[in-house]
Amino acid sequence: MAGATLRLSDRDEEVTGRLVSIFANRIGGRLVLHYLVDLPGPGYQDFEYVVSGPVRSMTPLTPAASWHEREVHEQYGVEFTGHPALDPLLRHSSPENGDLRSDRATGHVGVSHFLRVQGEGVCEVPVGPVHAGIIEPGHFRFSVVGDTVLHLQLQLFYTHKGTEKVFETLPANQAVSLAESVSGDNCLAHAVAYCQALEEIQRLEIPPKAAAIRLIGLEIERLVCHIGDFGALCGDVGFSVPAAYCARLKEDLLQASVKAMGTRCWRGIAVAGGVRQEITVAGAQELRQRIRTAAEDFFGIADQALNTPSLEDRFEGAGILAQKAATDLGVVGPVARACGIALDVRRDHPYGAYKQSNFDVPTWHYGDVMSRARIRVMEANSSLQMILDHLASLPEGSSRTPISSHASGSAFSTVESPRGELLYWLQLEDGRIQRCHVRSPSFRNWPALPFAVAGNIIADFPLINKSFNLSYSGCDR
Amino acid sequence: MITDVVLRSLKSRSQLIPVDKLLNDCAASRMPEVIAQALTEPIATRIADVCPTGAITTESRVGEAMTLRLDYGKCIGCGRCMDAGDGAVRLAGSFSRCGVSRKELIRTWKINSEAEESNAAFPAVAREAIYGLIGRALNIRQLDPGSCNGCEAEITALTNPYYDLERWGIHFVASPKHADMLLVTGPITSNMAAAARKTYEAVPWPKLVVAVGACGCSAGIFDPCNRASRPTETATIPRNEVIIGPVDSVLPVDGYIPGCPPTPPMLISGILAVLRRRTLER
DSSP, X not given: OOOXXXXXXXXXXXXXXXXXXXXXEEETTEEEEEEEEEETTTEEEEEEEEOOSOEEOSTTTOGGGHHHHHHHHHHXXXXXXXXXXXXXXXXXXXXXTBOGGGOGGGTOOSOOOOOOOOSTTEEEEEEOSSXXXXXXXXXXXXXXXXXXXXXXXXXXXXXXXXXXXXXXXXXXXXXXXXXXXXXXXXXXXXXXXXXXXXXXHTTOOOOHHHHHHHHHHHHHHHHHHHHHHHHHHHHHTTOHHHHHHHHHHHHHHHHHHHHHHSOSSOTTTEETTEESOOOOHHHHHHHHHHHHHHHXXXXXXXXXXXXXXXXXXXXXXXXXXXXXXXXXXXXXXXXXXXXXXXXXXXXXXXXXXXXXXXXXXXXXXXXXXXXXXXXXXXXXXXHHHHHHHHHHTOOOSOSBXXXXXXXXXXXXXXXXXXXXXXXXXXXXXXXEEEEEEEEOHHHHHGGGHHHHHTTSBGGGHHHHHHHHOOOHHHHHO | OHHHHHHHHHHSOOOOOOHHHHTTBOTTSOOEEEOGGXXXXXXXXXXXXXXXXXXXXXXXXXXXXXXXXXXXXXXXXXXXXXXXXXXXXXXOSXXXXXXXXXXXXXXXXXXXXXXXXXXXXXXXXXXXXXXXXXXXXXXXXXXXXXXXXXXXXXXXXTTSXXXXXXXXXXXXOSOGGGOSEEEEOSOEETTTHHHHHHHHHHSOSSOEXXXXXXXXXXXXXXXXXXXXXXXXXXXXXOOOTTEEESGGGTSOOSEEEOSSSOOHHHHHHHHHHHHHHHHHHO
């Protein structure tokens, strides 16, 4: 278990586990801090702490807490004593937002500071927020000497849409549509995580058929994501043949989903209580065939690409993320597994049909671009096996359980999205959402990117960034 | 080895989808279509009530039949109206409202009159117009001032071997200074508004702006005020303070492509429609 020591503010006891998330919630007149931790043995634990005055910062002990504390500070004005830099995270100074430096009264204290690297020959390269491609926006500030990156600082949250607040305006049974738009290329993972939290509040079991269809969709989403990433990695080193090939295979999978489910990215499929659409027996047969063909083509092309010396030369040793940095920052998903950290929600905290599934959780040890590419190929293989197994033996029965629209209570749920552990924490009052906290895997993994980039040449940044495959919108919300 | 990869690629058959199969195709967009004959007042009220973005609304005036309004610019294709519509709403078989004006995305029906109030029919893009487009060059700069990445994923798909946007001489370029058209997703966040304006200013004249997706057209599900006219909405809905709004709240827009996200054929139809309309106007 990746270790991190958490010293909770009101007590002097220490727990050792993996920090999942920190967020605040206002209930009545009280402000409650939630520390969600994954403990070896008991699993997820939600420690609550009522805020009355300044709170001791956890960041010096557990760097993974830094962005969470900055976010809570900005949203709720909580002071964290001992935090190295409580700069605003979500909103930037701009003509629309005003100068946040002058806004001390509202808790927006200060403005994001860029670390200045000084010395002979050091210069700064600002990149973004508008990037040179069909990509989401974010600002990167490189301090370089010659071609070598000394330091990279991120300014993200350009796509911050107040999503957690928008959840509070929606009836619980409709908000799954918003969950699908948190990170548009992982929409089913978000929808399922949201639905599971809602079902947990009502202590509802979904029918086995619905669980199987969700699993098939989630694994197709992973396959699409990994094949797309692998192709994009090849494209980033100028190897355009496998890049175009992977783009074709990705489209093959999307069109197979259209044939079987009437949707490319599995939007509108998951609903609270099950799924909206079934797969027919003939549809399952065809889907199985098409996915097998596309995936096997992918393994063939990936194998050839990975054994091409010019590609090996660029991938190997580029963007190494040390296991220590990954552990301290609580990195999740394929990025963690490429540094030898064997974390996978599907195996560690199984949900839905994963409770009855056997699969490998591959790990690799070098933490470089090559490791992250290899991990994706290996994971695509176990996804394929799971999809084929479940499509061959779809359970009978209904695919949807009726669900109350007046539920109250709180619960959380996690899903292994293609990018890693995804958390939804949900509180309802008579079917209205009081609070919905979303911790996407990218929120966890973004802070690790600068550690992988330092020491590399700036021209390798797009490649390293792509090998992390981070979602801006999922992080910014 | 590289030679194996190239050989493999050369051996595989062409995936290119012919032009006439793409235009007006909306398979998998999950866009709804209203069957006017089957529409009744209870159904209209019910489907308006289940719509999470306020795309479907009803209006009642004393002494007049109820009016149903469907705004494709707000629709995210969640399918709830089809579940609740008792056969009065179904999946659209084809869709010609891509690259049109914002007003043309809205359709209205008087209930029990079977006729559509708004201009119902859109001419499919004529074959001559399609061939007229071949051979010209258009440089597109895609701009994401706050999207969820769903539209970006579909825009990226335009360059894959199935759709191959380059067959029309249309390229995606890295700099706004090389662009003729901005393809803008949405909603525009307050953090990105300044960058969006600067990007627009950097595009040389003449320039076109196309708003993409439900969020680009109307801010979609991210603007709670879109739902203000729902029959069951009683409490006042707070404004979303960290977004500015749809694309046209910051930039002048020449055409709208709805969908959540729009499928690649809808994107292609929309881009070509805007181009054609603007060419005819000049």
